[in-house]
Amino acid sequence: MLRFASPWFFLLLLLVPFLIWYRRWRHRPPTMASSALFPVVGIGSSAVLRLQPLVPAIKYMALVLIIVALARPQWGTERTEVQTEGINIVLALDLSTSMAALDFKKKGRVVDRLEAVKGVVQDFVAGRTGDRIGMVVFGTHAYTQLPLTRDYNTMVSMLDRLKIGAAGERTAIGDAIGISIKRLADIESKSNIIILLTDGQSNAGELSPDTAGQIAKEKNIKIYTIGVGTRGKAPFRVNDPLFGERYVYQRVNIDEDTLNAIAEKTGGLYFRAEDFSGLQQIYDTIDKLEKTEVKVDIFADYSEIYPWLLFPAILLLPLYVILRNTRYLVVP
Template sequence: MTYFQFQNPWMFLLLLLIPWLVFQHGRNRPAAFPFSSLATLQRTTPSHVRLLAQVPLILHCLAVVLIVIALARPQEGRKSTEILTHGVDIMLALDTSGSMQAMDFKKQNQPVDRLTIVKDVVSEFVDGREFDRIGMVVFGEEAFTQCPLTLDHNILQEFLKRLDIGVAGDSTAIGSALAIAVKRLKDLESKSKVIILLTDGRNNSGSISPLQAAEIAATFGIKIYTVGVGTRDKAPFMVDGLLGRRFVMQNVEMDEKSLREIAEATGGKYFRATDTDSLKKIYGQIDQLEKSEVKWIDHSEFKELFPFFLIPGLLLLVTEIALAQTRLRRIP
C-alpha cells in the first residue's frame, strides 16, 4: 500500500506569516522608483510598473510556502503487513427458508422480516473480524456455499447484501448446511474452526441429520454455535388478501432441543434471539468467545521529498534578493 504524509504537519502554521508579509509590504512601501534608471521608467507603462513592483513580494511569498512545505517533511512510501499467525476460520450458515419472512423484528421502530435484521447484525459481526477468514453457507430446502472462506470481507458483504428469502427453497435443511460448512473447514490448519448456524425452524429437508453433521464436526475439532431467531409461539406474516396486504399470525416451529444438542456435541453454545437487541448481543458474545490473537509486523519504506520543495524555495529567495538589488532596485 502506498501512502503520502507530512511528518511535521504543524509546521503549516508558519503559513500564517504570509498575510503579515503582505501587510508589511503595503505599509512600509517607500515613495521610490522600483527601477534602476529613469530611462527604464519612461519605456514602461503604468500597468507594468505596478506589476513589476509586486514581483519581489510574490517571489518572497512563494519561497515561504515552499520552505514551509519542506519543513513539514513530505514523505512518500510503501507499507505492507506481514501476518505471523492466522485468526479464526468461521463459516456462517444462514437460514433463508420461507419462515424467515416472519415480521417479528423491528428496524428503526418499523416491523421487518427476520432476514433483514440477520443481514444487518451479521454484517456488523463480519466488520469486526478483520483478520479472520469468513465464508457463508445458505440453506433452505437445499444448502450451498454462497461464499468460500476469504479474507476479502468486501466480497462477503456483497453476497450478504444480495441474500433473499427463498433463494435456496422454502424448507429447512439444517443437516445439509452443517455438512457443507464442515467440508469447507475440516482440512484447514488453523487455530480455531467455527460454524455459526442461524435458523428459525426445524430440520425438515436434506439427507443428513443435524446431529450426525455435528458429530462429524466434532471429530475435526470444529465448534458450532447455534442461534435460534424469532418470537415464541405465533409470529406475524404479511400476506395478500382480498382487501390488500395484512398481517396474519402463524405458528413457526423451532427445534430448540436439536439446536442445543448440536452446540453441546461440539463444545459450542446455543442462543435464542427473540428481538433485534438480543440478536446483536448474541453475535457480540460469540465475538468475545472466539477472539483472534493475531500477530503481525508492519513494514514501512519511505522517501523524503523535502528537497523538491526546499531547493526551489531557496532559489526563489535568492532570485527575489538579486532582483531587489538590480533590475527592481528601489531608489530612495
C-alpha cells in the first residue's frame, strides 16, 4: 500500500504552472520580429533546434520529482487486529407484504417501510466495530440471510437485495426468533442480542412468539423488538386491472402487547417507529445501549521510497545545467 508521510508538500506543485507561465512571458517574442525586415528564405531547423523546447522540461521534471520526494512516499503494509470478542447481534427483519405500506418519508420522498428500514439498518451496521452481525428474514417462513460475520460490506450488500414478499406474505415472529437463536449458538459470545423488526401480528410459523421468547430468556439472549408503521390505516400501491395503478388504504395492526412482552421477558426494550426519524432514533438508542469497548492494534511496516525519486532528480538537474550552458546556450 502506498502512502505519503508529508502530503502537504504537494502544495508546492502549484508553483510549477506559474513557473512555466513566467518563463514563457519573460521569453515572449518581440513585437516586431527581425524577419519582417530581413526575411530569411529556405533555411530549415535542425534536429538539435527541434529538441530545444524539451530542455526546460528537464528542469520542471526534476522539480516535480523533488517535490514528490519531499512528500515522502512510503510503500508497505498495515494490518489491524481487533482484540475483543464484541457482541453477537442478529437482525431479524420482516419481509411480509404489509412492509409495502407507503407511510414513511425519506429525504422528502415517500418510500415503503422496507426501504426506510434498509437505510437505517445500514447506518447501524456501519457504526459497529468488532461485533459479529447476522441477518434473519421472515414472512410466512423464516430463514438465515447471512450468518454471523464481521464482513459489514457483505451485510450492506445483502440488505440492498431484500425484497418484500421474498419469505411469504404472512408473519412468523416466533420462527424468526427461533432461527435467530440458532444463529447465535454458532459462535459463543459473552453477549447475544436479537433486534427484531416487524409491522404486523404473528399469524404463521410453528413456534409461538411467547415460547420463542422463553427460550431466548433461558439462553440469556436479549431481544429488542421494534414495531414499525403508522397506526390505523396505511396507503398501499396496487395495480387494478380496470383502473390501473392506484392507492388504497388498508388497516394495519401491530401486536404491541406480544412484542413488549418478548422484550420485557428477555431484558430488552420495545420501541414503536411511526416515521423515518423515529426509526433512526431507535437504532441509535440500541447502538448506545449495546456498545463494547473495542481494543484495536494496528501493525504497520513501511519503507521509504523517496530516494528512487530523488536520485533521478539529482541527475536531471546537472544535465539541464550542462545543456543550457553548452549546446543550448541562450544569449540575452
